Amino acid sequence: MGGGFGPLLSFLATTRGGLDGHLVGALRKARSSVQSSLVTRVIGIALAAVVIIYLSPKVYALGPSYFLRIVAVGVALGAIYALIAIGYTMVYGIVELINFAHGDVFTLGAFISLPLLVTPFWHLTEETGGGWGIVLPLIAVFLIVMLITGLINVGIERVAYRPLRNAPRLAPLITAVGVSFFLEGVMYLWKGAVNLHYPDLLPSNRFVGGTFSAKDVIVIVAAVILVAGLAFFVNQTKLGKAMRATAQDRDAARLMGINIDRTISATFFIGAVLAAAGGITYGLYINSVNNGLGFPIGLVAFTAAVFGGIGNIPGAALGGLIIGLIRATNDGYVDPQWTDVVTFAILILVLTLRPTGLLGMRVPEK
Amino acid sequence: MPRLLRRARGLTRNRDAIIYAILIAGVFIVPAIANFTQGTSSGVVLDQVANAGVFVLLAIGLNIVVGFAGLLDLGYAAFFAIGAYTYAMFGSGWLDVTALHHAVHIPFWILLFVGMGLAALSGAILGAPTLRLRGDYLAIVTLGFGEIVPRIFRIKIEWTGGINGITALDQPTLPVWFTGPWAGQDFGITRNQVFGLDPVPYYILIVILIAVSVVLASNLYRSRLGRAWMAIREDEVAAAAMGVNPVTIKLLAFSIGASFSGFAGVFFAAKLGGIDPTLFGFQNISIVILVMVVLGGMGNISGVIVGAIGVYFLQNVIIPQLPTWTTGAASSVGLSFLNNPNGDWAGLGDEVQRLNFIIFGLILVGTMLFRPQGLFPSQLRQAELQKGTSDQSVFDASTS
Numbered sequence: 001m002g003g004g005f006g007p008l009l010s011f012l013a014t015t016r017g018g019l020d021g022h023l024v025g026a027l028r029k030a031r032s033s034v035q036s037s038l039v040t041r042v043i044g045i046a047l048a049a050v051v052i053i054y055l056s057p058k059v060y061a062l063g064p065s066y067f068l069r070i071v072a073v074g075v076a077l078g079a080i081y082a083l084i085a086i087g088y089t090m091v092y093g094i095v096e097l098i099n100f101a102h103g104d105v106f107t108l109g110a111f112i113s114l115p116l117l118v119t120p121f122w123h124l125t126e127e128t129g130g131g132w133g134i135v136l137p138l139i140a141v142f143l144i145v146m147l148i149t150g151l152i153n154v155g156i157e158r159v160a161y162r163p164l165r166n167a168p169r170l171a172p173l174i175t176a177v178g179v180s181f182f183l184e185g186v187m188y189l190w191k192g193a194v195n196l197h198y199p200d201l202l203p204s205n206r207f208v209g210g211t212f213s214a215k216d217v218i219v220i221v222a223a224v225i226l227v228a229g230l231a232f233f234v235n236q237t238k239l240g241k242a243m244r245a246t247a248q249d250r251d252a253a254r255l256m257g258i259n260i261d262r263t264i265s266a267t268f269f270i271g272a273v274l275a276a277a278g279g280i281t282y283g284l285y286i287n288s289v290n291n292g293l294g295f296p297i298g299l300v301a302f303t304a305a306v307f308g309g310i311g312n313i314p315g316a317a318l319g320g321l322i323i324g325l326i327r328a329t330n331d332g333y334v335d336p337q338w339t340d341v342v343t344f345a346i347l348i349l350v351l352t353l354r355p356t357g358l359l360g361m362r363v364p365e366k
Numbered sequence: 367m368p369r370l371l372r373r374a375r376g377l378t379r380n381r382d383a384i385i386y387a388i389l390i391a392g393v394f395i396v397p398a399i400a401n402f403t404q405g406t407s408s409g410v411v412l413d414q415v416a417n418a419g420v421f422v423l424l425a426i427g428l429n430i431v432v433g434f435a436g437l438l439d440l441g442y443a444a445f446f447a448i449g450a451y452t453y454a455m456f457g458s459g460w461l462d463v464t465a466l467h468h469a470v471h472i473p474f475w476i477l478l479f480v481g482m483g484l485a486a487l488s489g490a491i492l493g494a495p496t497l498r499l500r501g502d503y504l505a506i507v508t509l510g511f512g513e514i515v516p517r518i519f520r521i522k523i524e525w526t527g528g529i530n531g532i533t534a535l536d537q538p539t540l541p542v543w544f545t546g547p548w549a550g551q552d553f554g555i556t557r558n559q560v561f562g563l564d565p566v567p568y569y570i571l572i573v574i575l576i577a578v579s580v581v582l583a584s585n586l587y588r589s590r591l592g593r594a595w596m597a598i599r600e601d602e603v604a605a606a607a608m609g610v611n612p613v614t615i616k617l618l619a620f621s622i623g624a625s626f627s628g629f630a631g632v633f634f635a636a637k638l639g640g641i642d643p644t645l646f647g648f649q650n651i652s653i654v655i656l657v658m659v660v661l662g663g664m665g666n667i668s669g670v671i672v673g674a675i676g677v678y679f680l681q682n683v684i685i686p687q688l689p690t691w692t693t694g695a696a697s698s699v700g701l702s703f704l705n706n707p708n709g710d711w712a713g714l715g716d717e718v719q720r721l722n723f724i725i726f727g728l729i730l731v732g733t734m735l736f737r738p739q740g741l742f743p744s745q746l747r748q749a750e751l752q753k754g755t756s757d758q759s760v761f762d763a764s765t766s
Contacts, residue, residue, distance in 0.1 A: 167738030178730025185723025344510035
């Protein structure tokens with residue numbers, strides 16, 4: 001057993017929670033930017049070294065299969081965080097609003113999918129779980145819920161944010177908080193403030209000595225498909241181009257004949273679509289949801305968006321993955337109680353050392 | 367005499383002066399009304415008002431950061447928690463249970479300033495590396511800090527009591543106090559007068575603290591520092607070019623704002639007599655205070671006070687009592703069958719109670735849509751920024 005540890009440790013040294021390798025890489029990349037100084041780099045490398053030295057013996061003691069399990073859970077949760085983080089980052093990129101209601105849109109997706117999943121029409125029951133028969137109904141449920149949630153978010157933008165586009169900057173922030181309260185209240189009215197059981201439909205087969213479960217793989221694949229679809233949309237379609245242009249310079253985009261209102265609506269729609277998909281995936285993965293879930297998860301996803309560089313879509317996906325891995329590592333090796341503290345400490349650290357995030361660029365203040 | 371009259375007439379046209387006058391009158395009238403309507407249970411009303419006062423203090427402090435200096439602080443609860451825990455740890459028998467094995471009973475009046483100082487210090491420590499960041503990044507850093515602090519208080523059970531918090535805090539004691547017929551005693555001087563469970567001393571104390579804070583904050587606003595804050599808020603680059611050091615000025619705003627929060631925290635802990643980490647969350651403190659400031663009118667102290675009182679009573683008095691009111695109304699108009707549970711219908715009271723979040727959310731959205739600049743925005747700022755000043759004088763020297 002000991003023989004296999006050399007490569008594992010070196011693997012660990014580069015990918016452990018992603019933190020160390022990426023911080024070093026980020027710091028290396030930052031050499032040219034104004035933020036990066038020798039002090040910053042030294043602090044970053046020193047922190048990375050401390051984390052590795054602290055974690056190595058624990059990882060060694062608990063064995064490789066445990067480590068792989070942690071990585072699987074981390075990537076799966078990270079994929080869900082990434083789906084939410086993309087919505088935060090797109091909305092921030094285009095209207096500079098920290099959308100506090102986004103986490104609740106995520107929960108709303110899970111809540112809307114609940115009655116749909118249990119309708120007898122699909123013949124989806126926990127007993128049949130695992131067969132190929134669940135694929136088509138699940139895809140149908142995903143599409144319906146994504147559409148409904150997307151339209152709801154477009155409505156929210158129309159009512160609560162659009163009239164305030166030229167108002168003082170804090171006004172839309174407060175309405176976002178109001179919408180967050182409102183959505184939580186609606187879900188409370190609908191189902192009460194209790195933990196709801198979410199049907200456990202995915203197969204529970206395990207591979208590689210019980211480390212990876214089919215659930216992990218399905219969640220990750222679903223997220224990859226969605227993010228790839230988004231990347232295609234943003235990079236290849238006309239509306240995607242309009243979105244990038246609007247994010248870069250709204251007035252110039254308008255002068256070029258881009259319909260700003262429609263572009264912003266589309267951004268909110270896509271953000272909610274991904275969040276809703278994240279909500280269903282979360283439900284299928286964790287099998288429990290409640291009406292107040294969106295707020296804490298939204299904060300973590302927001303941290304992920306900032307970590308990757310707010311306004312940057314690949315950054316949000318990468319940030320989500322890294323945050324998921326860090327949280328899983330902390331849950332598994334350190335102390336789950338400290339996971340939130342570690343997450344937010346990383347948020348502060350990243351912003352202090354490299355305010356633009358991992359992939360973000362220095363942008364002029366609008 | 368005509369001059370005085372003119373001055374008085376000027377005051378009646380000044381919206382902020384009217385608000386202050388109403389507030390000052392309220393301070394004296396509320397106890398009287400409470401006494402008249404509630405009789406011996408008037409303490410409940412004063413207790414609520416004193417609690418609202420804590421939020422007024424917090425709102426005045428956050429207004430310095432958000433309204434004056436234009437820095438968005440989403441972790442204001444952290445400094446509030448630091449102040450409260452300062453009092454809880456050093457003003458109770460708690461430290462006897464910890465590894466120190468020695469209780470520390472420092473008087474409330476000293477801890478008031480210690481809590482203030484500690485909060486200001488932590489504000490400075492947090493702000494020093496992060497205040498160079500552009501606006502929204504600062505908001506995010508403070509958000510992270512606000513999430514971390516209560517969680518650490520929750521985890522470090524051996525020092526802070528964890529989720530159960532710290533209870534049985536000392537009650538504030540006045541070293542010297544006068545007794546007289548108003549307390550049913552002879553004239554005299556007592557020593558070490560304990561506040562006790564009576565809300566009246568807390569009410570008087572919070573009114574004094576708020577009055578001092580208002581004077582402090584308005585003087586700061588009119589000082590050189592206040593003008594520097596305004597300059598930074600409106601255009602940081604231009605202000606820096608004029609010789610204002612943005613980092614120092616922002617750091618001062620941040621620390622002074624934090625010190626108000628620490629100050630309020632000490633009072634809050636002393637008044638409650640026991641605290642726990644759930645009291646200092648993002649949704650129940652940081653965001654609520656921000657809502658008070660923005661709703662009341664950022665940058666305008668009197669507006670912010672009104673906002674704080676309004677939101678506090680909306681959240682803690684009006685919305686919780688809605689179920690009672692609606693059930694009462696339903697039975698008085700002959701619809702009392704609505705009050706009984708029936709199938710999915712949980713009864714009118716329960717249903718309305720479930721609407722609390724929705725009502726609060728709708729009020730927030732509605733008020734912002736209706737008045738994005740807040741209920742009572744700063745008149746000076748409005749005059750300067752919105753009406754256009756290039757062709758008119760802001761200040762006419764001949765009439766004053």
